[in-house]
Amino acid sequence: QKEVEQNSGPLSVPEGAIASLNCTYSDRVSQSFFWYRQYSGKSPELIMSIYSNGDKEDGRFTAQLNKASQYVSLLIRDSQPSDSATYLCAVTGFQKLVFGTGTRLLVSP
Amino acid sequence: DAGVTQSPTHLIKTRGQQVTLRCSPKSGHDTVSWYQQALGQGPQFIFQYYEEEERQRGNFPDRFSGHQFPNYSSELNVNALLLGDSALYLCASSLRAGVTDTQYFGPGTRLTVL
Numbered sequence: 671q672k673e674v675e676q677n678s679g680p681l682s683v684p685e686g687a688i689a690s691l692n693c694t695y696s697d698r699v700s701q702s703f704f705w706y707r708q709y710s711g712k713s714p715e716l717i718m719s720i721y722s723n724g725d726k727e728d729g730r731f732t733a734q735l736n737k738a739s740q741y742v743s744l745l746i747r748d749s750q751p752s753d754s755a756t757y758l759c760a761v762t763g764f765q766k767l768v769f770g771t772g773t774r775l776l777v778s779p
Numbered sequence: 780d781a782g783v784t785q786s787p788t789h790l791i792k793t794r795g796q797q798v799t800l801r802c803s804p805k806s807g808h809d810t811v812s813w814y815q816q817a818l819g820q821g822p823q824f825i826f827q828y829y830e831e832e833e834r835q836r837g838n839f840p841d842r843f844s845g846h847q848f849p850n851y852s853s854e855l856n857v858n859a860l861l862l863g864d865s866a867l868y869l870c871a872s873s874l875r876a877g878v879t880d881t882q883y884f885g886p887g888t889r890l891t892v893l
C-alpha cells in the first residue's frame with residue numbers, strides 16, 4: 671500500500687472554476703501535511719501547510735484535513751491558466767517528507 | 780533572505796562514474812534533506828543531515844552518501860552511477876527546532892547518466 675496516494679490526473683477545469691485535489695495517507699502518526707506546486711522542469715514550491723483538522727485558507731487556496739479519515743485536500747478557487755502544474759501532497763511523521771506522485775492540473779482559458 | 784541554492788544545475792555523467800552535488804540551506808535553517816525525483820514520480824527521500832550527522836535515511840543503497848559542513852551546507856555523493864540514477868536531485872532545508880517542520884526546496888540538479 672502506497673503511503674500517500676493521489677489521482678495522477680490530469681484534472682481539467684475551465685478558467686474561473688474551482689479545482690479540487692485530493693490525497694489520502696496511510697500512516698496515522700503523520701503530523702504535518704503540505705501541498706507543493708511543481709511546474710514542469712522546476713522544483714516543488716510550497717503552497718500550503720496544515721496541521722490540525724479543519725480548513726485553512728490562504729488567498730485562493732484552501733487546505734482541508736480530516737485525520738480520522740486520513741485525507742487532505744486542496745481547493746483552488748477562481749482557477750487561472752497559470753495554476754496549471756502538478757500538485758504534490760506530502761506528509762511528515764518525523765521530519766521526513768513522504769510525497770504522493772502528484773496530480774496534474776490543467777486550467778483551460 | 781537567501782533561499783536554498785544548489786549546484787550544479789545540470790550534470791551529465793557516464794555509468795560507473797561518481798558525482799557530487801552541493802546544497803546551501805535557506806538562511807537560518809540547520810537541517811538539510813535530499814530527495815530524488817524520477818520523471819513522473821514524486822520526490823523520494825534519500826537522507827537528512829543535522830548537526831553534521833545523518834539522522835534519517837530512506838531506502839537508498841550505500842552508493843548514496845552525504846556530508847554536512849559546519850556552515851550547514853551539504854553534499855550528496857553518488858558512486859558507481861547507474862542509468863537508473865538519472866533524475867532530478869532536490870535539496871530541502873528546514874529548522875530542526877522550529878515550531879513546524881516545513882521544508883523548502885532548492886532549484887534542483889538534473890543528473891543524466893549515459
